[in-house]
Amino acid sequence: MIEAAQFIEAALARGFSWYAGVPCSYLTPFINYVQQDPSLHYVSSANEGDAVALIAGVTLGARGGQRGITMMQNSGLGNAVSPLTSLTWTFRLPQLLVVTWRGQPGTADEPQHALMGPVTPAMLDTMEIPWELFPTDAAAIGPALDRALAHMDATGRPYALVMQKGSVAPCALKPQDRPAPRARCAARTQWRGGAPDALPSRRDALQRVIAHTPAASTVVLASTGFCGRELYALDDRPNQLYMVGSMGCVASFALGLALARPDLHVVAIDGDGAALMRMGNFATLGAYGPSNLTHVLLDNGAHDSTGAQATVSPNVSFAGVAAACGYASAAEGDRLELLDEVLAAAVPGEPGAAPGSRFVRLMIRAGTPDGLPRPTITPAEVKSRLARHIGADHGEN
16 A cells, blocks of 8 residues: 555656546545645646546647646446547657556455456457556555656556455545536527528638637637538648547547647537536536637537438537536627637736636538548647647647
8 A cells, every 4th residue: 555645746756747537436546635735736637538538638638747647436447438549649649547447356345346347358458459457566666657757758558456355545625615507697699590501511621720729829629520520622732630530529628728728728519419428527617727728619410421310419508508507608699790800808817817718619501511521630740739839748749
């Protein structure tokens, strides 16, 4: 058994200053220590996949040797499979995983861990994530971290430490003042109405995004599917990244980048199907989102890239959700000018700006241009290009 401070301070000496995750009783001493150390950053995520995506965003923008750790119970690996296999692996965005081993064979545990316990090592192996047991002796901490770093630096991919019960000694959580909830904004709407064919196209909306996101000071992260492909077709700029897979993770990915890089204006372009998939992340952005993050939702009411099957988005006021969750501003409508207004107002560090991120949902018509190309630049190449463009540490992975 080790003290939480022994591992966390050794990790900090190697650049690990960012933590995100979902609690587990095995992780309690770990999380309690991290939350009380002012030199560390901790984000409590709605689910484990969002935590993985957030730390991937931190990694994307990292400068000065910053690194990140995602913490989760092994049951949460199910929530994290998509970003681990199609974001961190595909784009080569390394992070250290601390995964607890509930239901480890030979230990008594709750019935919900009876299957996940035995298959945890196989799950990590299947996802090509090397792993070892979390160190339980102080002398083993440095070597374990160094092995993890060697793999992460060589491959650009995650490494896992699997924590057994009783690995870390108790660490009390001292009474703390909870952050005051952010002021609730009023959701603003601008509906013109009319026939669906009169709505703006995705191309119209993306052209406005490009016009408001100069390459020198902004980063644009586009959701998977036709959103990223059409942005690429319009203008393949070095400040853009086109997600593949990781459906629903663009906002949490953008949150990590915006938190790590307050000098940049980060714009996340989301889709209605993706946003519905991980709506819990609205609460995380509402609580932690900085003023240099703008969340743009282009809503055509359909899963366009898979045959235009309808989503349930017409039943949802996304701006109402964003406002209730604590975004600094939230608007929705069907006028392109609304997108202009929100993006023009999003200036990082602007004096008097309300704390928190901005949200805008623009209704667009379904449909995609014929012959829409796929990016010829690979995910790893687009990540490295962007990292170099923003002066991050890892442009060559």
